[in-house]
Amino acid sequence: MIDVLDMIEEDGTSSEQRGDAKLLLKCMQSFEFIFILHLMKKVLSITHELSQALQRSDQDIVNAMKLVKMSKQKLQTIRDSGWDSLLDEVSLFCEHHEVVIPNMDDTYQTFKKSKRNSEKVSNLHYFQVQFFYQVIDRQLQELNNRFSEVNTELLLCIACLNPRDSFSAFDKKNLIRLAEFYPSKFSPVQLLELDSQLENYIVDVCSEDAFYELEGIGDLSIKMVETRRHIVYPLVYLLLKLSLILPVATATAERAFSAMKIIKTQLRNRMGDQWSGKALKEMARPNTSGNCPCIYFDNYCNDTIRVGGFFTTINNFSCDP
Template identity: 50%
Template sequence: MIREIQSQHILQALELGEIESGQGLNQEHGLGRPGDTRWGSHYKTVSNVTALYATIVKVLEKIGSNKIYKDDRVKAITVMSTFESFEFVFMIHLMSEIFGITDKLCQALQKGDQDIVNAMTYVKLTKEGLQQMRDHGWEDFLHLVVCFCVKHDVEVPTMDDMYVPRGRSRRFFAKVSNLHRFRVEMFISVIDLQLQELNSRFDEENTELLICVSCLNPINSFAAFDMQKLLRLAELYPKEFPTNDMTMTALRHELQFYINDVRQDARFGDLKGIHELSMMLVETNKHTTYNLVYLLIRLALILPVATASVERVFSSMTYVKNKLRNSMGDQLLNDNLVTFLERDLFSRVSDDDVLERFQSMKTRRMLL
């Protein structure tokens, strides 16, 4: 029903000249269910609800007024009542604005090969964007919501009047004006929660640690190398690097010798990340020469266990350990997870190689 009504809206808009036709324009939208661990899907859902608002209203009206949908009529009428309220329109636009500001950061944190410096830049820009919206964005945001309500015939309350809760008793709400309710209790409060969460997850210490780690990145001939930040990184691990003059002096001299060596070695010219750097150091046997630098790199490689890669592992467990295979042991679960997570790599292994390997593991009665 949504698809049919949306097609009619597009045809009418094309006839009136409100939209243009062309390749990639007027794509069909849907209302996919957002994923719990994919915040980008929430942004897409909210954006589609806003774009399809008029279409959804017509669908709900059609279901609620037609007796053939007797099982869903009450639901449609209830949803319609909420959907056409100013409070719903206000909140859906607020969610859209916040998800729009945080979308780049969410995408960056979901990438396994994301540069740490870029990710920290996105954190800073996201905080600044939310703070700018909180301090100076109320008038523009309210104007956006009011224009949307006028376009779709949604009643706009007078901001100086007292707030009247929808479907709930006034006794559970303080007597405040609509302006206080929508600006302070909803607009500012939601943005403050987002800022508080970002400040909690990316405080000054965590940000400093990640920026120091990024100085080990070998991309562009070790352009991100910064000796002072790497020395600071060593200070953050006092058990591995005792804070005495001898250890820090040895590390400083080793870092200087190391960077001059790897920049002149062609084998280190096309490395794409810290993990490739560690493997190349082992292949060239330089990890024994620069043992302190190699220790810093190993400590840096431990950090990704706290990123989105772990979430992907736990999400994959729901596919591997399901109701039909609920009693598998830890070893079998680990083996299945490895093959599932690294399926791109295992797809290049032929069935004949697997059979040959399995056949050679022990003597069997027959050939496979």
């Protein structure tokens, strides 16, 4: 890339193109650019396995939660004692490629043309506090927000429904705890009934050949309907339905908030709820003839869920015309 920019700087078709190439070269051959690349490489190397685990189709929740805990610990360790090693690594890279290394005690010099209102800080403060600490703190905050103790417990409880390896993840105590997260669906009497249903359920499915080699709770719910076990164990089947709906509801609501950023711009910030709702409805419609995920919410259209610190009602995102 450096060679290409050198060629454009020398042989560009216009002065504007040559000027842009020169500016890019100056930025890419700076200590700041190299520092950012090394910092992002270090951070992304920690969260890479977690990102891959969360995107896998098998949804190994237990191992994913272990990776969340490990990622938090490693990020915190880097924040507490990783600054010196990162600075040494960047400095060695700059020396090898003949890039100027700034004195950390000097005042930071910005690339911006106007320096009148820029804050006067040392290079050490700029790179360590405003970059190093801030990037890691935001990563930790994002992990803590998305995987709080309550969310983690909920996901681990859902994992106990997984039928893999002959229901090896089954844990009656955790499944009853999962039901307690839905007080409107499970009364105290139903929780007692669920306890006995779970004991009979696990003996039944483990002794039935039809339930062997199932890959996930989706397959389990289908098999329960096919064998009419959803009638025999209605409370267990309700837990399955709630577990299947949870990720779909969260993802759909997050997509709606992302679409809202496009629709409710600064020029449209006075748009009413009815108008914005219609606009979101059009954004949610698929380009093909497939059904929108909102069809899964027919029986839960009045439920309020929390997504990213906001409370939203699912029926706001209904795709009904």
